Amino acid sequence: MSTIPAELAEIIEEFTEVPEADRLELLLEYSRELPELPERLAEHPELFEQVVECQSPLFLVVEVSAADANPVSLFFSAPPEAPTTRGFASVLAAGLDGKDAAAILAVPDDMPQQLGLTRALSPLRMRGMTAMLGRIKRQIAEQLAA
Amino acid sequence: MPLPVESNEKYAAYAHPERLVSTQWVADNLGAENLVVLESDEDILLYSTGHVPGALKIDWHTELNDEVTRDYVDGEGFAALMQAKGISRESTVVIYGDKSNWWAAYALWVFTLFGHEDVRLMDGGRDKWIAEGRELSTQKPAVSPSQYPVIERSDEAIRAFLPQVLEHLGNPLIDVRSAEEYIGERTHMPNYPEEGALRGGHIPSAASVPWARAAAEDGTFRSRAELEAIYLDEAGLKPGDDVVAYCRIGERSSHTWFVLKHLLGFESVRNYDGSWTEWGNAVGVPIVRGAEQGEVPAKRGVRA
Numbered sequence: 001m002s003t004i005p006a007e008l009a010e011i012i013e014e015f016t017e018v019p020e021a022d023r024l025e026l027l028l029e030y031s032r033e034l035p036e037l038p039e040r041l042a043e044h045p046e047l048f049e050q051v052v053e054c055q056s057p058l059f060l061v062v063e064v065s066a067a068d069a070n071p072v073s074l075f076f077s078a079p080p081e082a083p084t085t086r087g088f089a090s091v092l093a094a095g096l097d098g099k100d101a102a103a104i105l106a107v108p109d110d111m112p113q114q115l116g117l118t119r120a121l122s123p124l125r126m127r128g129m130t131a132m133l134g135r136i137k138r139q140i141a142e143q144l145a146a
Numbered sequence: 147m148p149l150p151v152e153s154n155e156k157y158a159a160y161a162h163p164e165r166l167v168s169t170q171w172v173a174d175n176l177g178a179e180n181l182v183v184l185e186s187d188e189d190i191l192l193y194s195t196g197h198v199p200g201a202l203k204i205d206w207h208t209e210l211n212d213e214v215t216r217d218y219v220d221g222e223g224f225a226a227l228m229q230a231k232g233i234s235r236e237s238t239v240v241i242y243g244d245k246s247n248w249w250a251a252y253a254l255w256v257f258t259l260f261g262h263e264d265v266r267l268m269d270g271g272r273d274k275w276i277a278e279g280r281e282l283s284t285q286k287p288a289v290s291p292s293q294y295p296v297i298e299r300s301d302e303a304i305r306a307f308l309p310q311v312l313e314h315l316g317n318p319l320i321d322v323r324s325a326e327e328y329i330g331e332r333t334h335m336p337n338y339p340e341e342g343a344l345r346g347g348h349i350p351s352a353a354s355v356p357w358a359r360a361a362a363e364d365g366t367f368r369s370r371a372e373l374e375a376i377y378l379d380e381a382g383l384k385p386g387d388d389v390v391a392y393c394r395i396g397e398r399s400s401h402t403w404f405v406l407k408h409l410l411g412f413e414s415v416r417n418y419d420g421s422w423t424e425w426g427n428a429v430g431v432p433i434v435r436g437a438e439q440g441e442v443p444a445k446r447g448v449r450a
Binding site: 083087 | 189190191192194195207208213244273
């Protein structure tokens with residue numbers, strides 16, 4: 001069943017309860033809050049998977065822990081000149097980082113559409129966001145199967 | 147009064163030097179009466195992170211496109227938009243943006259549909275302004291609303307629709323998408339079928355010239371000689387040709403339209419904004435897959 005973890009649900013609410021014009025401002029705020037990469041990853045671009053569907057370069061690393069319930073760590077890297085891409089990565093980081101694998105896999109694929117940005121952002125942008133979530137879920141599934 | 151045209155050796159070689167200004171020209175003329183500077187970006191949040199002081203944002207997706215129909219705004223919509231940005235029919239409008247002015251050229255092309263006379267691009271766009279360490283502002287400029295007449299949009303001269311592209315077959319076409327899109331090796335598009343096209347490939351006989359080849363490393367347009375080497379020597383265009391350019395939705399091809407029309411001086415250049423998202427889904431139109439340009443078919447599909 002598709003469910004959304006509480007933190008992510010709160011972010012979605014944060015977006016949808018403000019007027020449409022303010023949602024972009026909110027996304028911009030998120031873009032500024034995208035966590036820096038830890039040193040062990042910052043110098044290893046080869047560990048990242050590129051989300052080619054994004055119009056601006058975005059790279060991500062998904063680490064599934066072997067601990068109980070397989071908590072997942074998410075790391076994103078996107079340049080400052082790509083604030084929209086960074087903003088969405090930051091939403092996923094804030095909403096999903098540290099969650100259990102099963103909880104992330106249960107997030108509906110169309111979750112990006114629920115942020116209420118489909119009028120303000122072009123369809124291609126929205127597709128980039130959907131692809132980001134899709135790749136995270138695929139990596140988790142692959143790592144669990146390995 | 148329109149602002150003075152920039153004159154330098156590079157621009158003088160272009161067919162219409164009055165369509166380009168440098169970052170220095172913009173810096174020198176900021177605040178001038180009758181000048182409106184607009185930022186048109188692919189990433190619509192970029193403007194808010196800092197822009198040319200006094201510049202206003204124009205959003206291609208929410209402001210230039212009609213919200214319901216796949217089309218541009220109409221005369222009344224455009225007039226309202228211009229008034230809200232303090233632009234009058236006599237204003238000199240300078241547009242710049244990210245990614246080598248890709249979306250800026252798109253906005254300029256839409257302005258041209260409404261016959262706005264003095265509209266120019268800032269050569270090199272946003273990236274060059276920033277690379278030169280010029281001032282950025284996050285202040286939203288105050289706008290005093292202007293009067294702008296309702297001008298009926300005039301599509302014929304610079305915009306092609308699908309039936310006209312079918313009629314055009316046999317004349318030069320430029321496909322400005324990436325090589326992968328041209329050949330027809332598409333990446334699959336999970337969860338976003340409406341953004342894709344059912345078929346991959348290109349319009350028969352179209353030459354492949356990815357749009358960004360017209361831009362130099364610093365985002366400025368290449369010199370006239372360099373552009374002629376690409377579009378004339380390589381792609382085979384001849385002076386006087388009637389040309390149609392297309393891409394996926396008509397934005398990248400606006401950049402090429404600008405190059406052909408204003409820099410190389412082709413009189414008849416149309417942008418097919420339906421582009422591959424229309425052609426690649428249309429019933430019965432001919433398509434060529436693979437790297438060859440392909441022949442114009444004797445029968446142009448059931449739609450012709």
